[in-house]
Amino acid sequence: MAATRSRTVTRARNEPPPAHRVRVAIIGAGFGGLGMAMRLKQAGIDDFVVLERAAEVGGTWQVNTYPGAQCDIPSILYSFSFAPNPKWTRLYPLQPEIHEYLRDCAENFGLGPHLRLGHEVLDASWDERAGHWTIVTGHGTWQAQILVGAMGPFSEPATADLPGLDSFQGKVFHTAAWNHEHDMSGGRVAVIGTGASAVQIIPRLQPRVGALTVFQRTPTWILPHPDRSMTGRSRRMLERFPAVQRMARTGIDLFHESLVPGFVYRPGLLTWMDLLGRAHLRRQVRDRELRAKLTPAYKFGCKRPTFSSTYYPALAAANTEVVTSGIREVRPDGIVTADGVTHEVDTIVMGTGFRTTDNPAFGRLRGRGGRPLSEVWDGDASAYLGTTINGFPNLFFLLGPNSVVYTSQVVTIEAQVTYVLSCLRAMDRRSLTSIEVRGDVQRKFVEAVDRGLRGSVWNSGGCDSYYLNDAGRNHVFFPGFNRRFRARTRNVDLSEYHTTGQGKAMRHNGSGSTERSS
Structure with a gap:
């Protein structure tokens, strides 16, 4: 009898602990996750x-600590409208200041008790019978009626798959995993890629290293950097008169809106920015051969343009070489290009962007029938208003496919968070247990987006970019003004959704069609 009791106790002790139950689970503690959490608190x-795999909040701005990391949107707009910061020290903030702002937001809104840091989500599955999400982390299991995916499009670094890279005897790291302990002073450093991160890093590396080799596949449009200090009188003005900051935010927002016709409808309207970029290049690079290498062959805006007043001088420096021949292989002592030249280096920095179409997190989200999101999307991400997904x-996704408007991504996040709150209120009013966007509604939205983007500079500007998937579809941008996107996400229209719960609602019957339930 005692032995039986002992075995029973042993089995009980070996059972996993019960799942924690919450109404809303948020994956990620960057701008998206924190913004969602802050607005939930405001809504009572x-x-x-909030489940965050890192040891701190901050998302992209916690991870990207490379030298010179800086936002390319003015700080007044690259912040929450409901949490203004009058203490920015620069017009375009550097990484430490943005990270500090996000930490302050978490503290000021009392998010501490809701944060679960170091909790990487290993699996999140929709339980059809129970009507909730089951989220498995390395530190326990959660059950949530609502799941908000706020992983962000720049959460998984993309590394170049180069033959022989494993044989390299020096240091290799991505810009999003900067090795601060590695001293590159006087060394021979290679930077692969010339995107936004590389444009910021290269001017910081060039004066420190002995030789810098920049491997460029496609040149980037560069404009003079308008950054300036916001200390002294301008900062005191923002602190004393909050309305001034609101007006400045509106003005910057309207300037970005004024660029939308050129980016979306008539790329010819961007000619003045093309001319400005070319003049900036001519002024800072005197060498004609180098200037030819750095002149884009595609329309301004097709790939992400950026600001810098120090990038071109760093490339023109005596210790820098710009290589445009493709990389053939990596050897223990350097990189061999397609022209047969070996470039001896002892450090390789990958400025090769992020996995926007094949983020591993997509395989961990399993919807109706257990299908992972990666399988449903299969490299062609789509959603309704970039937020909800059939199946x-x-x-609810934040910064999902075709949600980005040509302004601060925080503006997009706030619009989507407003939409999520609208959905939650509608569920409460109707006593609904679930909502799911209809397949035909999502398809019509995607078709309209594709039509709207057909003549945009991103689609027709003559370049390849991360905006386009392997099939050439633009899966990033919303084709229009941010005011239009905000209007469409202000309130949910439940007629666009399958719903389950009390009252008259539409419920899946398991065959792909729907039936009335009461």
Whole structure:
């Protein structure tokens, strides 16, 4: 009898602990996750948790600590409208200041009890019978009625798959995993890629290293950097008169809106920016051969343009070489290009961007029938308003496909968070347990987006970019003004959704069609 009791106790002790239950689970503690959490608190909703794999909040701005990391949107707009910061020290903030702002937001809004840092999500599955999401982390399991995916498009670094890279005897790291302990002073450093991160890093590396080799596949459009200090009188003005900051935010927002016709409808309107970029290049690079290498052969705006007043001088420096021949292989002592030249280096920095179309997190989200999002999307991400996805009830994406408007991504996040809150209020009013966007509604949205982007500079500007997937579809931008996107996400229209719960609602019957439930 005692032995039986002992075995029973042993089995009980070996059972996994019960799942934690919350109404809302948020994956990620960057701008998206924190913004969602802050607005939930403002709405009086405290039954939520934020699951973050890192040891700190901050998302992109916690991870990207490379030298010179800086936002390319003015700080007044690259912040929450409901949490203004009058203490920015620069017009375009550097990484430490943005990270500090996000930490302050978490503290000021009392998010500490809701944060679960070091909790990487290993699996998140929709339980059809129970009507909730089951989220498995390295530190326990959660059950949530609502799941918000705020992983962000720049959360998984993309590294170049170069033959022989494993044989390299020096240091190799990505810009998003900067090795601060590695001293490159006087060394021979290679930077692969010339995108936004590389444009910021190269001017910081060039004066320190002995030789800098920049491997460029496609040149980037560079404009003079308008950054300036916001200390002294300008900062005191923002601190004393909050309305001034609101007006400045509106003005910057309207300037970005004024560029939309050129980016989306008539790329010819961007000619003045093309001329400005060419003049900037001519002024800073005297060598004609180098200037030819650095002159883009595609229209301004097709790839992400950026600001810098120090990038071109760094490339023109005596210790820098710009290589445009493709990389053939990596050897223990350097990089061999397609022209047969070996470039001896002892450090390789990957400025090769992020996995925007094949983020591993997509394989961990399993919707109706257990299908992972990576399988549903299969390299062609789509969603309704960049936020909800057919086959994934009660899942809301922030900065999802075709949600980005040509302004601060924080503007997009705030619009989507407003939409999520609208959905939650509608669910409460109707006593609904789940909502899922209809397949035909999502398809019509995607078709309209594709039509709207057909003549945009991103689609027709003559370049390849991360905006386009392997099939050439633009899966990033919303084709229009941010005011239009905000208007469409202000309130949910439940007629566009399958719903389950009390009252008259539409419920899946398991065959792909729907039936009435009461």
